Amino acid sequence: MSRLAMWWSERIPISGEQLRELTNEPVPNHMKKWWFALGGTPAYLFVVQIVTGIMLAIYYQPASTTAYESVRHINEAVSYGWFFRSIHKWAATLMVAAVVLHQMRVYFTAAYRRPRELNWVIGMCLLLVTLGLGFTGYSLVFEQLSYWGATVGGNLVDTVPVVGGSLKKLLLAGNEYNEQTLPRFYILHAAILPVTLVLLIGIHITFIRLHGVTELEPGVHPKDPSKHFNFFPDHLLTELILGLTLMVLLSSLATIFPAELGPRANPLETPEVIKPEWFFYATFRWLKLFGPTFAVLSMGLIIFTMFAWPWIDKVLMRMTHNKEISTYLGIVAVFLIVGLTVWESLVAH
Amino acid sequence: MSIKAKQYLIGALGFLFLGSLLIVQWSEVSRKREEAGLAPHHISHPASSRSCIECHDKLSPGIIDHWEGSTHALKGVGCVECHQANEKDVDAFEHYGATIATIVSPMDCARCHPKEAKQFAQSHHAHGGHILASLDNFLAETVEGARAPFNPHSPTPGMEVDMVNGMASVDSGCKQCHGSKVALAATTGDEITVDDLKPDEKGQPTNQEALARVRRNESNQPILHSASWPNTGIGRINLDGSLGSCSACHSRHDFSPRRARQPENCAKCHLGPDHPQKEIYDESKHGVAFRDLHAHMNLDAATWILGKDYTQAPTCATCHMSAHSRDQEVTHDPGERISWTNRPPVSLLMDTDIHHKVIDATDPAEREKLIHDSWQNKRDRMKQVCLHCHTSNYVNSFYKQYDDFVINYNEKFAKPGQAIIAALRKGKLITDIQFDEEIEWTWFYLWHHEGRRARHGASMMAPDYTHWHGMFEVADRFYQQLIPQAREIAKHASEQGNEQAGQAVEAAIAEILARPEHQWYEGQAKQPMQSP
Numbered sequence: 001m002s003r004l005a006m007w008w009s010e011r012i013p014i015s016g017e018q019l020r021e022l023t024n025e026p027v028p029n030h031m032k033k034w035w036f037a038l039g040g041t042p043a044y045l046f047v048v049q050i051v052t053g054i055m056l057a058i059y060y061q062p063a064s065t066t067a068y069e070s071v072r073h074i075n076e077a078v079s080y081g082w083f084f085r086s087i088h089k090w091a092a093t094l095m096v097a098a099v100v101l102h103q104m105r106v107y108f109t110a111a112y113r114r115p116r117e118l119n120w121v122i123g124m125c126l127l128l129v130t131l132g133l134g135f136t137g138y139s140l141v142f143e144q145l146s147y148w149g150a151t152v153g154g155n156l157v158d159t160v161p162v163v164g165g166s167l168k169k170l171l172l173a174g175n176e177y178n179e180q181t182l183p184r185f186y187i188l189h190a191a192i193l194p195v196t197l198v199l200l201i202g203i204h205i206t207f208i209r210l211h212g213v214t215e216l217e218p219g220v221h222p223k224d225p226s227k228h229f230n231f232f233p234d235h236l237l238t239e240l241i242l243g244l245t246l247m248v249l250l251s252s253l254a255t256i257f258p259a260e261l262g263p264r265a266n267p268l269e270t271p272e273v274i275k276p277e278w279f280f281y282a283t284f285r286w287l288k289l290f291g292p293t294f295a296v297l298s299m300g301l302i303i304f305t306m307f308a309w310p311w312i313d314k315v316l317m318r319m320t321h322n323k324e325i326s327t328y329l330g331i332v333a334v335f336l337i338v339g340l341t342v343w344e345s346l347v348a349h
Numbered sequence: 350m351s352i353k354a355k356q357y358l359i360g361a362l363g364f365l366f367l368g369s370l371l372i373v374q375w376s377e378v379s380r381k382r383e384e385a386g387l388a389p390h391h392i393s394h395p396a397s398s399r400s401c402i403e404c405h406d407k408l409s410p411g412i413i414d415h416w417e418g419s420t421h422a423l424k425g426v427g428c429v430e431c432h433q434a435n436e437k438d439v440d441a442f443e444h445y446g447a448t449i450a451t452i453v454s455p456m457d458c459a460r461c462h463p464k465e466a467k468q469f470a471q472s473h474h475a476h477g478g479h480i481l482a483s484l485d486n487f488l489a490e491t492v493e494g495a496r497a498p499f500n501p502h503s504p505t506p507g508m509e510v511d512m513v514n515g516m517a518s519v520d521s522g523c524k525q526c527h528g529s530k531v532a533l534a535a536t537t538g539d540e541i542t543v544d545d546l547k548p549d550e551k552g553q554p555t556n557q558e559a560l561a562r563v564r565r566n567e568s569n570q571p572i573l574h575s576a577s578w579p580n581t582g583i584g585r586i587n588l589d590g591s592l593g594s595c596s597a598c599h600s601r602h603d604f605s606p607r608r609a610r611q612p613e614n615c616a617k618c619h620l621g622p623d624h625p626q627k628e629i630y631d632e633s634k635h636g637v638a639f640r641d642l643h644a645h646m647n648l649d650a651a652t653w654i655l656g657k658d659y660t661q662a663p664t665c666a667t668c669h670m671s672a673h674s675r676d677q678e679v680t681h682d683p684g685e686r687i688s689w690t691n692r693p694p695v696s697l698l699m700d701t702d703i704h705h706k707v708i709d710a711t712d713p714a715e716r717e718k719l720i721h722d723s724w725q726n727k728r729d730r731m732k733q734v735c736l737h738c739h740t741s742n743y744v745n746s747f748y749k750q751y752d753d754f755v756i757n758y759n760e761k762f763a764k765p766g767q768a769i770i771a772a773l774r775k776g777k778l779i780t781d782i783q784f785d786e787e788i789e790w791t792w793f794y795l796w797h798h799e800g801r802r803a804r805h806g807a808s809m810m811a812p813d814y815t816h817w818h819g820m821f822e823v824a825d826r827f828y829q830q831l832i833p834q835a836r837e838i839a840k841h842a843s844e845q846g847n848e849q850a851g852q853a854v855e856a857a858i859a860e861i862l863a864r865p866e867h868q869w870y871e872g873q874a875k876q877p878m879q880s881p
Binding site: 101 | 350352355358359362363365366367369370372373374376377378380381382384385387391393651652
């Protein structure tokens with residue numbers, strides 16, 4: 001062993017063999033299909049968000065008096081500012097979409113069932129934190145829709161029985177949007193939620209490593225080499241190809257559809273069309289259909305049901321004696337969400 | 350369900366979800382592009398006005414096209430929202446199922462713009478229609494035309510003219526700027542105005558007798574009297590009792606803020622020999638800068654705040670009305686930032702009472718009691734505008750020059766001129782009828798044309814109007830016409846035996862000319878004048 005190798009192995013006492021052993025989880029052959037790589041996609045996009053987010057934070061000024069102008073400065077004056085802001089915006093969109101697709105795959109392959117119930121719960125937390133990042137990020141631009149989106153969000157939280165008022169105060173730093181609101185959203189967006197997301201991803205991956213990747217072929221032994229391939233380097237290469245494809249996609253979207261800047265927030269003028277970011281379209285349509293109190297309570301119930309689905313699924317299977325009941329319910333849910341989203345997208349008001 | 354089937358299911362639902370995202374992102378990107386001004390706004394025709402639009406798009410496409418370019422159209426405000434009327438309104442009529450009125454008054458606009466309507470209602474602009482009973486109007490009604498129709502001199506080939514409308518000059522002239530008293534034609538042949546209708550606070554008529562006399566056409570539409578309509582004069586006196594016409598500045602039907610911000614918009618009225626504000630502005634450095642930097646004025650900005658959205662040059666709106674970065678919102682009362690009124694023969698400081706009328710009381714204690722908004726407050730507001738581009742030293746020195754100029758005009762020419770005319774009138778050496786004697790025309794030219802030009806020129810930094818079109822002509826008119834004509838009248842009176850009146854006028858003139866500032870004229874000052 002050379003002196004340099006000895007120096008190195010003394011300080012980091014792990015061999016290449018051990019490293020390969022650690023990462024070389026046998027991956028079932030079905031993972032060769034691209035749509036089974038959707039767990040890594042949001043993680044990859046999250047890394048893109050951290051990098052571009054730090055770059056934007058260098059110029060962004062989180063106060064209601066300066067935020068809008070600083071975003072305008074990023075868009076118009078900073079070299080490639082518009083590009084990184086656009087990447088950040090589109091990566092957020094793709095990240096939410098990838099999380100939803102990943103969740104759909106996990107749901108329809110019933111990968112949440114015993115013993116992976118807790119990882120489903122962690123996954124649900126990841127979904128909510130991702131949506132939270134989207135909501136707070138959208139509010140930081142301080143354009144009209146940011147302001148009114150935050151105001152509507154605050155009012156929605158307010159309709160939650162008993163704790164609603166306190167939650168709203170916690171969210172908006174007061175009874176209504178004020179000069180403390182934007183800094184609070186910034187702290188959530190740039191510190192609390194990303195750190196939470198990192199911790200949750202860590203637990204999520206640890207669970208996957210402990211349980212192994214879900215075997216879809218019944219009767220397959222996890223270590224049967226004919227039904228598996230190596231994570232390292234085979235699956236990692238698949239993920240890298242996906243990552244490069246995502247970069248091309250992101251760059252194209254950012255260039256062809258760069259992030260625009262709407263009118264500056266004006267508390268005295270309610271915009272004619274108030275819409276949240278697209279990932280809240282379904283809930284916004286739900287809200288318009290049923291009014292705030294019912295909509296908030298029913299959404300709370302839906303979220304609770306989603307968290308508890310591994311156990312509800314068990315009860316449903318026992319009651320109906322149908323192993324595919326969750327699949328059918330899932331199809332209905334996807335159609336409902338897609339229908340509400342497209343509906344809200346196409347109506348002017 | 351087999352694994353294969355599940356793979357297909359996941360694939361299908363995944364593509365469905367991604368497909369929906371494409372639709373959503375397409376609409377989101379389009380909306381953002383519209384908001385950022387990179388794509389034309391998508392105009393949706395409000396259901397309430399769809400049938401109006403369909404019909405008028407064929408009959409009067411210009412109206413629809415203008416409306417489609419307006420912020421109203423963007424916000425879903427259509428035809429009916431502005432033209433809607435209560436069936437009790439005197440000018441309301443049924444039009445294809447909707448109760449509407451042709452004229453949209455400030456009371457109608459106030460349904461959505463109450464703050465702007467209130468500011469405007471208390472402005473001098475809103476009261477522009479009251480000139481209809483003033484000296485200027487006598488000039489147009491009687492001197493230029495005739496209050497009663499008269500017979501033509503001779504036939505007009507190609508047109509049968511059996512009677513001349515002597516009010517034509519008023520209708521097409523004065524009223525188009527100042528505003529008409531909107532009138533309906535009556536079945537009895539006369540006119541019905543707000544005076545007859547006595548509207549309540551909602552603008553609805555309380556006088557049933559006048560209401561019964563309204564003449565209507567075959568569609569039951571009340572007929573607006575042609576002497577008062579069409580008219581967008583800024584002080585129009587409407588049938589519902591409200592004053593003014595928002596479209597005077599906001600041109601229907603696009604109600605363009607961009608246009609209202611440009612000096613040309615004000616120049617519909619503020620030009621010409623008696624108040625050439627537009628020409629004065631054009632001559633000033635402000636106007637020169639505007640013409641040069643017009644493209645950088647951000648005139649399409651939603652809020653158009655001086656110091657934020659632009660700084661290149663001010664327009665009329667910038668100084669007198671618009672918002673600026675030193676915490677001042679837009680106002681629809683241009684008088685809020687004006688410290689002198691240069692309209693009357695003698696300029697007055699713009700202390701205003703609770704009804705926003707200029708206080709003419711001279712007793713300091715009495716003035717103090719009446720002041721609701723002082724001229725100093727008004728000037729301070731204007732200074733906040735000036736300070737965006739000038740130092741306080743510059744602004745204060747400008748106001749010192751301006752004050753000195755107005756006071757010089759007041760004291761040297763306006764007050765003496767007024768005193769001479771008063772002496773002539775007191776001695777009955779001129780009649781009570783205006784404009785029937787040469788000296789009345791002289792005096793009118795002096796203060797109404799040349800005096801105003803001089804004062805407005807000084808107020809807006811246009812030296813040529815201040816001096817050559819202003820004070821030079823004031824002095825010429827005073828020394829070469831007013832004084833000789835007054836002396837001639839006094840001499841003639843003395844010769845005719847009315848020595849007392851003649852001497853009184855001579856004494857008034859002598860007292861004026863004996864003052865140091867006039868001594869040069871008579872060559873009476875044998876010693877050189879002392880510097881003040």
